[in-house]
Amino acid sequence: MTNGLKKLQVQGYDAAHVDNSASQSPSSPRDADDVTDSASVSSSSTIDGAETADGPSKILLRQHKYDPTFTDKVIAATGPNAHPRLVEIMPSLVRHLHDFAREVNLTVGEWMSAVELINDSGRISDDRRNETQLLCDIVGLETLVDEITSKALATSNHETPSAILGPFYRHDAPVLPNGSSIVRNLTPDVSWYEQAIRDSAYITGRVLSPQGEPIKGAIVDVWHTAPNGLYEQQDSSQPDMNLRGQFATDDEGRYAFYALRPVAYPIPDDGPAGRLLKMLDRHPYRPGHIHFIVSAKEHRTLTTQVFDDRDEYLLQDAVFAVKDELIVKFLPREGDPNAKWQLEYNFVLGKNE
Incomplete structure (x- = not known):
């Protein structure tokens, strides 16, 4: 035996x-x-x-401590006309949820606390703040789903890596001519004026195909925080659409604009996501980064971020979005009264199939 x-x-x-x-x-x-x-x-x-x-x-x-047939009963309740994708994914979701509850011996009180966390996220969210998305961010779900999606759709190994959209994107940012600034109404009475001058930056690059061909007319949509760590919709003292803009690439696929070097900032911690971070004994900081959405006809739209290599939080991003290929180095810029720094970064878009 x-x-x-x-x-x-x-x-x-x-x-x-x-x-x-x-x-x-x-x-x-x-x-x-x-x-x-x-x-x-x-x-x-x-x-x-x-x-x-x-x-x-x-x-x-x-x-058996719990009814061994219960999960199968829940899955079997799905009707014959259910959406095909839900028929595919819901059994797995239900099994994982039920197994989790059994594994940790989840109590009614704990379950209700989670329900209230989600309910509170809905109450605090609006068109300028997506708290439920922020909850997904701090547990790494958006970054994981982004990786799964981008790898599933990739048609080349040369494409620029994606990164999460984040909860502070706004549609319809102003379309600006190449070489203009996304910094609006910067005057000496602005509290972060001096830091903005020190961190003024000229950012340029090209949008290319996987074969290295320039893509004319690609749209580069960009946004980032002010030096006080706030996006304009979080800060009533900033002009509407401050530090946001869209730029169309020229015949050589080039874009260019003036902005600021990004700074580290805490994600909003005055709501459910912040409460969860505190309970987990985690900090809320993200490393300094600039958001981009790059789109062009016949190419897959790229949502990504670039991260300043000077930032102390590169290895401790609260939403786990940093990728080595997206870490960039700003260099001193000479002879330009509008910028102390410069960055050149090319984006490679995959083809639609």
Whole structure:
């Protein structure tokens, strides 16, 4: 007879057949809770009609702690006209959710706390703040889904990596001519004026195909925070659409604009996402970054971010979005009264298929 456990199914019980050389103790406290009976039996004895193996042994009868048919009943409730994609994914979702609840012995109070967290996220969200998306960000879900999607759609190994959209994107940013500034109404009375001057930057680059061909007329949509760490919709002192703009590439696929070097900032921690971070003993900071959405006809739209290599939070991004290929180095810019720094960064778009 082999050493260790040999599982037998005995009328709704999991019977573990253990020979004398195996450990007689349950493997965990949880296993101990599930043990309903144990008995030493001799060769060829039976329990409810199931015959044991030869030799002295110990039968551990384990009764299911929870209804073993419940999850299958929930999955089987799906109707014949359900959406095909839901038919594909919901069984997996339900099984994972139910297994999680059983694994951690989730209580009603804990479940209701999670429900209220989601409800509070809906209450605090509006067209300028998406708190539920922020919750997804801090548990890494948006970054994971972004990676899955981008790799599934990639048609070349040369494409610029994607990064999450984040909750502060706004549609209809102003379309500006190449070489103009996305910094609006910067005057000495602005509280972060001096830092803006120190971090003024000229950003340029090209939008290319995977074969290195320039893409004319591509739209480069860009946005980032002010030096105080706030996007304009978070800060009533900033002009509407400050530090946002859209630029069309020229015949050589080139875009160019003036902006600021990005700064690290805390994601909003005055709502459910912030409460969760505090309970997890985590900081809310993101490394300095600039958001881009780059789109062109016959090419896949790229949503990404670039990260300043000077930032101390590169390895500690609260939303786990940093990728090595997206870390950039700003260089000093000479002879330009409008910028102290410069950055050149090319975007490579995949083809639509």
